[in-house]
Amino acid sequence: MGFLKTFVLGGIHPPENKLSAGKPIRSLSVPVQVVVPMGQNLGAPSKPVVKRGDKVKTGQLIAEAGGFISSNVHSPVSGTIFKIDNMMDASGFRRPAFIIKVEGDEWMDGIDNTETFVKDVTLSSEEIIAKVKNAGIVGMGGATFPTHVKLMVPPGRNAEYLIINGVECEPYLTADHQLMLEKGPEIVVGTKILMKALKVNRAVIGIENNKPDAIKLMRDLTAEEEGIVVQPLKVKYPQGGEKQLIKAVTNREVPSGKLPIEVGCVVQNVGTAFAVYEAVTKNKPLIERVVTVTGKALENPSNLRVRIGTPVRALVDEAGGFPDDTGKIIGGGPMMGKALATLDVPVVKGTSGILLQREEAAHRPVEGPCIRCSKCTQVCPMGLEPFLLSRLARVGNYEAAEGEGVMDCIECGSCQYTCPAKIPLLDYLRLGKNKVGVLIRARTKR
Amino acid sequence: MLTISGSPHLHGDNSTKKIMYGVVTAMLPAMVVAIWYFGLGALEIIVLSVGFSLFFEWLIQKYLIKGPLTITDGSAMVTGILLAFNVPSNLPWWMIIIGALVAIGIGKMSFGGLGKNIFNPALVSRVFLLVSFPVAMTSWPKPSPITKTLVDTITGPTPLGFVKEGLGAGKTLAELSQHLPGYGQQLMGQMGGSLGEVSALALIIGGIYMLWKKIITWEIPVSVLVTVFVFSGILWQIDPLHYTNPVFNLLTGGIMLGAIFMATDMVTSPMTRGGQLLFGFGIGLITMLIRVWGAYPEGVSFAILLMNSVVPLINKGFKPKRFGTVKMAA
Ligand code: SF4
Ligand code: SF4
Numbered sequence: 001m002g003f004l005k006t007f008v009l010g011g012i013h014p015p016e017n018k019l020s021a022g023k024p025i026r027s028l029s030v031p032v033q034v035v036v037p038m039g040q041n042l043g044a045p046s047k048p049v050v051k052r053g054d055k056v057k058t059g060q061l062i063a064e065a066g067g068f069i070s071s072n073v074h075s076p077v078s079g080t081i082f083k084i085d086n087m088m089d090a091s092g093f094r095r096p097a098f099i100i101k102v103e104g105d106e107w108m109d110g111i112d113n114t115e116t117f118v119k120d121v122t123l124s125s126e127e128i129i130a131k132v133k134n135a136g137i138v139g140m141g142g143a144t145f146p147t148h149v150k151l152m153v154p155p156g157r158n159a160e161y162l163i164i165n166g167v168e169c170e171p172y173l174t175a176d177h178q179l180m181l182e183k184g185p186e187i188v189v190g191t192k193i194l195m196k197a198l199k200v201n202r203a204v205i206g207i208e209n210n211k212p213d214a215i216k217l218m219r220d221l222t223a224e225e226e227g228i229v230v231q232p233l234k235v236k237y238p239q240g241g242e243k244q245l246i247k248a249v250t251n252r253e254v255p256s257g258k259l260p261i262e263v264g265c266v267v268q269n270v271g272t273a274f275a276v277y278e279a280v281t282k283n284k285p286l287i288e289r290v291v292t293v294t295g296k297a298l299e300n301p302s303n304l305r306v307r308i309g310t311p312v313r314a315l316v317d318e319a320g321g322f323p324d325d326t327g328k329i330i331g332g333g334p335m336m337g338k339a340l341a342t343l344d345v346p347v348v349k350g351t352s353g354i355l356l357q358r359e360e361a362a363h364r365p366v367e368g369p370c371i372r373c374s375k376c377t378q379v380c381p382m383g384l385e386p387f388l389l390s391r392l393a394r395v396g397n398y399e400a401a402e403g404e405g406v407m408d409c410i411e412c413g414s415c416q417y418t419c420p421a422k423i424p425l426l427d428y429l430r431l432g433k434n435k436v437g438v439l440i441r442a443r444t445k446r
Numbered sequence: 447m448l449t450i451s452g453s454p455h456l457h458g459d460n461s462t463k464k465i466m467y468g469v470v471t472a473m474l475p476a477m478v479v480a481i482w483y484f485g486l487g488a489l490e491i492i493v494l495s496v497g498f499s500l501f502f503e504w505l506i507q508k509y510l511i512k513g514p515l516t517i518t519d520g521s522a523m524v525t526g527i528l529l530a531f532n533v534p535s536n537l538p539w540w541m542i543i544i545g546a547l548v549a550i551g552i553g554k555m556s557f558g559g560l561g562k563n564i565f566n567p568a569l570v571s572r573v574f575l576l577v578s579f580p581v582a583m584t585s586w587p588k589p590s591p592i593t594k595t596l597v598d599t600i601t602g603p604t605p606l607g608f609v610k611e612g613l614g615a616g617k618t619l620a621e622l623s624q625h626l627p628g629y630g631q632q633l634m635g636q637m638g639g640s641l642g643e644v645s646a647l648a649l650i651i652g653g654i655y656m657l658w659k660k661i662i663t664w665e666i667p668v669s670v671l672v673t674v675f676v677f678s679g680i681l682w683q684i685d686p687l688h689y690t691n692p693v694f695n696l697l698t699g700g701i702m703l704g705a706i707f708m709a710t711d712m713v714t715s716p717m718t719r720g721g722q723l724l725f726g727f728g729i730g731l732i733t734m735l736i737r738v739w740g741a742y743p744e745g746v747s748f749a750i751l752l753m754n755s756v757v758p759l760i761n762k763g764f765k766p767k768r769f770g771t772v773k774m775a776a
Contacts (some may be wrong), residue, residue, distance in 0.1 A: 009769055014456050171456065243769065256770040327449050334455040341450060355455075362449040368462050368519065369561040374717040375460070383768040385717065405768055413454030420460045421561075427452050 004209055004234035007244040010381040011236040012414045014335070016210060020174045020294050020301035025182055027305045028318055030105055034077050034309030035346040036062065037089045037097040041138040042145045043069030045095065054081045059108040059285050062098055065133070071146040072136035076287035076307040078106040090312055090331035090340060090351045097346070100309070112282035117185060121193050121280060128197040128280055135279030136349075137286045140271035141165060141176075141240060142332055144350035147276065150266055151197045160264035162195050162203040163249055164273055166218070167233065167240040169208060170333025173353045175290040176270045178303045180207070180214040183274050184221045190277035191228060198266055203228045204249045205270075208235045237335065238412040242267045244381050256408050271352075286349055291315060295356030297323035306347050312354055313343035327362025330355040335413045365422040376415035376425060382408045386415035390425045393432030398439060401432040407440075409433060462560075465712075466520025468661045472652035473527050473707065479635045479645040483589030484535035488641045491542050492530040498546035499526030506555045513559075521560050525549050528568035531642020531703055532747070533575065536587045536601070541579055545571045565754045566714050569747050576747075586638035604638045605698040607743040609690055618687055632697035643703040646696070653706035662710040665722035670705035671696060673730025681738065689738070701733060704746035714754045721757075721764030728753045 039045030044067030050056060056075040063073040079102040087097040107113050123131070133148035153159045164187070168176040180187060195203050205222070207215045209232050222228040231249050238244055243254045245267060252263040260267055268276075271289065278284040287308050294301040299320025306315060312329070316322050322343065330337040331345070332352055347354075376386040384405050392401040409429050416425045480488040503522040507515050529549050533542060552574075553567025554560065576583045585601045603611065605626050612622040627637040635645025643649075656662045674695055681689035695701070709715060709729050716725050729749045736745025 009767070012458070014458070247769075253770045256768065258770070327447075328451075328455065329448060330455055332453075334453075336453050337455065338453065339448075339450045339455065341448065357455060362455075364451060365457055365461070368516070369559065371462055371465070371521075371561045371712050372714075372717065373465065373712040377717055377766050380766070381769065383766045383771075385766060387717075408769065411453070413456075417454050417456055417458050418460065420462045420465055422457065422461070424452070426454065430452065 004232055005248050006234035006236050007239060007247040007381060009383050010379045010414060011238070011244075012379050012417055013235065014171050014237060014417060016235075017171045017296075018174050018177075018210075019172065019296070019298075020292050020303055021177060023174070023178065023301065023303050025178050025290055025303045025305050026318070028307075028310060028314060030077055030102055030307055031310050031314050032102050033082070034100050034102065034307060035087050035089070035097050035311070036073060036076060036100060036309040037087065037095045037346070037348055038063045038073060039066070039070070039095050040073060040089075040144060040308075040349040041069070041071040042143060043067065046070055046073050048084060048098070050081055050098070052081050052084055055079070056081060056100065057106050057108045059111045059287060061285075065146075069146055069149055071138050071148075072134060072285070074136055074285040074287050075100060076309050077102045079103040088341065088345050089348045090345045090354070111284050113284065118281035119185075119189060121189070121196070123196075123280065125197050125199055128193055131280050131283075132197070132276055135275070135285040137272060137275045137279055138349050139269055140275060140289060140349060140352070141269035142336065142350050142352050147268065147272055150268070151194070153198065153261060153266075157261045158264055159198045159200050159261060159266055160202060161250060161266070162191065162198055162200050163245060163265055163267045164191050164203060164205040164270055165240055165242075165245055165267055166205055166207040166211075166214065166270045167245060168211075169235075169237045169240040170335055170337075170353070171237075172294045172355050173292045173333045174294075175292040175303055175352055177211050177214055179274055179290050180211075180218060180270055184217050186277045187270055187273045188218070188221050188225065188228070189281070190273035190275075192225070193276055193280050194268055194273060195227070200266075201227045205230045206233050206239075206245055206249050207231070208233050208239060210235045238381055238410065238414065241381065241410050241412060243410070256405065289347070289349065289351070291347055291351055292353035293319040294353060295323070295326070295358075296361075297325060297358050298356055299323075308349060309346045311343065312340065312345055312347065315347070315354055316343060316356065323356060323358075325359045326356045327359035328357040330357065335417070336411065364424065367423055368421040370421050370423060373420060375418045375420065379414045379418045381412060381414060382410060384409060386425045386429065387423075389432055390423065390428035393428040393435070398432060398435040402436045402439065406432040406436055462521070463519050465661055466524050468656065468659050469524050469707070470520060470527065472655045472661070473531070473642070475648035475651045476531065476642045476645060476703070477527070479648045480531070480535065480641040483635055483644065484587055484641050487587070488535040490539065491533060491535055491537060491641060492527060494539055494542045495530035495546055496523055496526035498543045499523070499529065499550050502547050502550040503555070506551060507559075511555070511559075516560065519560065522550060525554065525567045527642075528566075528707060529571050531707070532568060532572040532640050532700070533583065534586050535641040536585065537582055541575060541582060545575050548574045561713055563713060564757070565751055566708055566711050569708060569751050572747050573751065588638060589636050589644065602638050604743065605632070605694070606737065607638075610737075610743040613688065619690065620687070626694075629693065629697065632694070637698065639698075640700060640703070643700040646702045649702040649706050656706075656710070663719065663722070665719050666710045666715060666726045667705040669723045669726025670709055670730045670733075671701070673727050674701055674734055677731065677734040695734075695737070699737070699744045700746040704729070704733070704750055708746070709750050709753075714757060716757050716760045716764060718761075718764045718766050721760040724760055724764065725753050725757065728756070
């Protein structure tokens with residue numbers, strides 16, 4: 001089938017290990033207690049609108065956006081607010097959270113909690129954006145950027161393309177793949193809603209070639225749809241990165257330090273498109289999501305639909321229970337996910353997967369000296385020199401690291417994955433990004 | 447116990463060790479040829495060179511640096527083999543031990559060990575030996591298959607040395623070439639030279655292996671060889687009576703060994719493809735300048751060492767293309 005599209009610079013191909021591929025999505029029953037972090041988005045934390053002891057219904061607003069880049073949070077269950085406290089969540093952060101004791105499952109009025117398929121949407125762009133905002137939707141691929149903000153094209157910019165990210169390039173994860181297979185029509189409607197919100201007439205659904213069934217299905221579903229095309233992509237990590245995906249699909253390069261809208265593109269994950277569908281056609285806020293629970297020692301790797309706030313332990317139990325020789329629990333995929341300290345953290349809006357690694361795989365290999373092989377540079381999708389940046393960060397020369405482009409690093413981990421000397425390059429890159437971030441903020445304040 | 451560490455949580459299966467032993471594997475064909483043509487003398491040199499390279503690295507790490515011992519990472523073995531490849535097979539045994547000490551002690555450890563050296567350690571040592579023991583380092587045993595003779599080997603010049611001397615003495619190439627090995631012999635390695643440099647074929651096989659295993663990229667070897675070919679080709683076109691032809695220039699001397707195994711040393715070569723092309727071009731050019739107009743018949747070692755010294759500069763000038771940066775309109 002000739003050359004498949006992909007991004008140009010760097011990239012790697014780690015073993016895919018999609019253990020849960022093709023496993024139908026199962027709904028996990030509502031737990032007895034949920035922990036719902038207040039801020040589940042990139043940006044400002046949300047502000048609580050309920051207090052301890054309050055009764056809440058499923059889908060009820062419990063915290064509202066605390067700034068422009070922020071999002072609403074809804075109760076994923078019905079019950080009583082038991083406590084508001086700082087808790088660690090599955091993204092690895094400690095933040096204020098609602099602890100809710102579950103009583104029954106009584107939904108807010110006006111939410112359509114059925115599976116009935118709604119095809120037609122007559123709302124205007126502004127109405128759609130308002131609904132998306134109300135529903136508290138954030139990027140569900142893991143970045144958790146508030147979706148409504150992405151839909152508001154800044155003055156002077158023009159959106160041309162909506163790109164739906166069905167790449168799922170992280171090894172092990174299959175939630176998006178399975179969602180496409182089971183909720184294809186809904187995702188297509190979600191895509192059309194997003195196109196309307198953005199006032200664009202072209203949308204591209206990007207799917208890596210290791211999911212031929214999803215490519216075929218989405219192609220069939222969009223055959224009659226004006227302006228929507230499905231673009232198969234060569235399998236290469238990190239193709240799901242926004243900038244890489246835009247490059248792969250449109251051959252446009254988002255300039256360093258700029259947002260995708262600079263080149264007329266807006267990227268939304270397939271999970272987000274589905275959430276948008278539910279929010280707009282059914283008034284359903286983002287209170288549940290599909291999570292891949294996987295790992296080589298796990299009995300039954302699964303794709304589960306779970307309420308936000310469900311403890312990770314419940315997901316692992318559903319997938320066959322916690323294996324004895326587990327050495328690491330990862331929230332997200334193995335390349336960009338975060339290691340978790342316990343199973344007692346809740347699923348949040350950005351939790352795409354839970355991966356259990358065996359003891360033997362959990363440890364980092366022993367680090368040796370850099371042999372200047374330049375492999376890190378060859379695989380960096382941003383064209384950076386990780387060996388140099390990490391050295392600069394290590395010695396504290398952050399000004400130089402900034403000049404060498406450390407802020408462009410998307411933390412994909414390709415360099416560290418590839419490094420034959422097993423240097424924890426990304427640790428140093430993150431340090432460098434943090435420190436340079438401080439420098440930049442200090443500069444702009446003055 | 448649960449491990450908490452930053453992403454990524456996956457690591458590829460490549461390692462420094464794999465790379466180093468991959469290079470060792472790639473050198474096997476040339477080693478076999480060396481032993482075939484130069485007999486047990488070659489084997490002795492290789493064993494001594496490798497053994498003492500490992501020994502000195504261990505000694506220095508254990509008693510001088512008192513740091514971690516890394517002799518199993520394969521890098522000292524690579525240096526040892528490369529050093530052996532760069533000397534005549536009849537070199538006195540104690541000289542190769544001195545060579546190993548210079549390579550590891552001065553060429554590598556004095557800079558801080560693996561990855562920190564600017565110059566290729568084996569070449570540092572080769573040049574040291576050449577300057578210190580010019581006679582021993584330039585008396586080349588005549589190759590004869592191991593099955594034929596076990597008597598003392600006869601020494602003679604390398605083809606490059608023979609031509610240079612002959613031309614200097616006013617002979618013409620036509621006269622000289624009657625005494626030179628044919629292309630087939632050159633390819634197989636049946637000619638005088640350092641023990642690992644003679645067989646272009648064996649070296650190319652090793653090079654292809656390293657390309658296949660992604661240990662090296664094509665840029666450096668190809669740019670070195672193309673430069674030598676083009677440069678000598680131009681001179682040969684101008685005056686075929688006084689300049690040797692480009693094929694002869696590629697097949698004789700240390701250019702294959704240098705281009706494939708010495709210049710490609712990751713530690714001492716540039717990081718980007720553009721830089722590597724310039725580096726290879728520089729090596730080819732300097733080699734030819736020395737061969738044609740220099741005092742020595744061969745100049746690959748000097749060329750590589752000279753270019754090693756400008757690698758930091760090349761790295762500054764040749765950066766990878768960053769994503770999302772617009773190219774300056776030229
Ligand atoms: S983590 Fe950063 S430096 Fe490393 S490959 Fe990815 S973008 Fe490049
Ligand atoms: S991949 Fe590792 S060893 Fe190679 S240059 Fe980069 S940091 Fe150094």
